[in-house]
Amino acid sequence: MYKLTSGFETHVELKTNTKIFCSCSNGFGSAPNTKCCPVCIGLPGALPRLNKQVVEFAVKAGLALNCKINNLSYMDRKNYSYPDLPKAYQISQFDVPLCYDGFVELSDGKKIGITRIHIEEDAGKLIHNDEDILIDYNRAGVPLIEIVSEPNIESVEEAKEFAEKLQLIMRYTGVSDCKMQEGSMRCDVNISVSESESLGTRTEIKNMNSIANIRKAMEYEVKRQTEILKSGGKVIQETLGFDEKSGTTYSMRTKEDANDYRFFREPDLLPIHISHEDIEKIRRTIPELPHKKLKRYVADFGIDKKDAELLVKYPRVASFFEEAAYGIKSSKKVANFILGVIFAFLKSETLKEEFDLKISPESLRELVLLTDSGKLNVSKAKLTLEQMLLSGKRAEELLNDDDLRGFDDDSLLSLCQKAIEVNPKTVADYKGGKDKAIMALVGFVMRESKGRADAGKAKEKLIEII
Ligand SMILES: [Zn+2]
Numbered sequence: 001m002y003k004l005t006s007g008f009e010t011h012v013e014l015k016t017n018t019k020i021f022c023s024c025s026n027g028f029g030s031a032p033n034t035k036c037c038p039v040c041i042g043l044p045g046a047l048p049r050l051n052k053q054v055v056e057f058a059v060k061a062g063l064a065l066n067c068k069i070n071n072l073s074y075m076d077r078k079n080y081s082y083p084d085l086p087k088a089y090q091i092s093q094f095d096v097p098l099c100y101d102g103f104v105e106l107s108d109g110k111k112i113g114i115t116r117i118h119i120e121e122d123a124g125k126l127i128h129n130d131e132d133i134l135i136d137y138n139r140a141g142v143p144l145i146e147i148v149s150e151p152n153i154e155s156v157e158e159a160k161e162f163a164e165k166l167q168l169i170m171r172y173t174g175v176s177d178c179k180m181q182e183g184s185m186r187c188d189v190n191i192s193v194s195e196s197e198s199l200g201t202r203t204e205i206k207n208m209n210s211i212a213n214i215r216k217a218m219e220y221e222v223k224r225q226t227e228i229l230k231s232g233g234k235v236i237q238e239t240l241g242f243d244e245k246s247g248t249t250y251s252m253r254t255k256e257d258a259n260d261y262r263f264f265r266e267p268d269l270l271p272i273h274i275s276h277e278d279i280e281k282i283r284r285t286i287p288e289l290p291h292k293k294l295k296r297y298v299a300d301f302g303i304d305k306k307d308a309e310l311l312v313k314y315p316r317v318a319s320f321f322e323e324a325a326y327g328i329k330s331s332k333k334v335a336n337f338i339l340g341v342i343f344a345f346l347k348s349e350t351l352k353e354e355f356d357l358k359i360s361p362e363s364l365r366e367l368v369l370l371t372d373s374g375k376l377n378v379s380k381a382k383l384t385l386e387q388m389l390l391s392g393k394r395a396e397e398l399l400n401d402d403d404l405r406g407f408d409d410d411s412l413l414s415l416c417q418k419a420i421e422v423n424p425k426t427v428a429d430y431k432g433g434k435d436k437a438i439m440a441l442v443g444f445v446m447r448e449s450k451g452r453a454d455a456g457k458a459k460e461k462l463i464e465i466i
Contacts, residue, residue, distance in 0.1 A: 020091075060286060064170075072274075104165050167185055201236070206241055294312045302331075340382070378455070412445070
C-alpha cells in the first residue's frame, strides 16, 4: 500500500492599493507595461520602500490562519536571473518570516499545519505567442504572501479541501480575491508516495491555476510515482508542470536547493518591527470567518448544512443574505430564494462570486415579507423575483393590486372542488395509490387561479377533500 504525502506552497496576491516597494498602482488587467516605474523594473539607483499595508494584510492573513507573528522580521534577496525579473533578484523573506506556526482545520477536525507565511514581490509576466516571447512588467512588484503548509496532507480530498478553505478564508479577510484563473492565487503542490513510514522522494507541481486541476495533477502524479516504485525504479526530485490538455505532468527542471539562491539580507530595506499592540489592532479587523458563520447559520437560522455551505461559500452572498434576512422570521425562505432563483440567474461561479445584482437586500426582504403576510404566494413571488433581477425594480412596482389581493380560502375551496369534479380519472389514480396524481390537480388549481393560489395550500385542501 502506497501512502501519499503532500504539502502546499501557495502564492496569494494582496489587494493593496499600490505595489510592495513603489507607488505604482496594483491591479489586474491594464495595458501591458503601463503600471511600472524605475523601482519595480529594477533600474539602477532606484530604491525600494516597504508598503505598510502589505505588512498589515500579511499579518491579518496570518492571524486568520492561526499563525504566530514575529515582532521582528527581515527582507532578504533571493538571487536568480530570468527575463521576468529584471533586477536578477527577488526581494523576499528567508530565515525569519512575518508569520509562522498556524493551521487550517478541515471539516473532520484534522489540522493542516501552516509552517510559515512570508511577504515578497511578484515577478513580471512572460507572454508566449507564436513567434515571440513578450514581457509585461505590470505584475513586477505586486505584493505576494507565500503560505507554506506542513507536509501533512494525506489524500487528494484533503488537498482539495485545504485549498478551498485557504481560498475562502483569504477572501473573507479581504486581503485578496484569490482568483485562481487570474493568477491571484497559485499553488505549488509537493507530492511524494512511499510504502514505508519514511517519506519518499518528492516532486513539485508548479503554478496550479484551479482546484480542479490540482486534483487531476495530484491523481496523475500519485499514479506515476507509484508505477515507478512498483517497477523498482526511483522517483527523481524535480519540478513539474501540468499539461491541462493531456492531464499529465511534465519535467521543467531538476530541483534547485535554497543554497543556489545565495540568500542574503536586503541592504536597501530596514527590518520590520511590529508591536504586540499593532498585531492586536489588526486582529480586531478580522471579520467572522466562514467556519463560524456556517455554524451560526445552522444554529440560529435553522438552515440545512448543505444550504448554509452554499451561502458561506461566497462572501458577498453571505453578506447579502444576512442583510436581507435581518430582523425577519422566515430567514430560511430568504435562503431558498437566493439559492433557488438568484443562483439560477447567476449561472457561472464568477457571477456568483461577484454577486453584482440590480436589487438590494431590502428589496428581497420586502418580497419575502409579502409572502409571509399571505398577500403573495411563493410561486408568484419567485416569478416576481426573476423580473426584479432583470429590471432592478422593487416587488411593489411590478405587482398590481390583483396580484397582491392574495387568494381567499373560499375561492381556493371552490377551485379545489372544481378540480376534483372535472378530473375524475386523476382522482381515481390518486385513490388507487398514485401519489403523484395529486400534482396534476394542483396544476389545475394554479392554472384556473392564474397563479394566485398557493400551491402548498391547494395540495393540502385537495387531499383533505378527497
Ligand atoms: Zn513601480
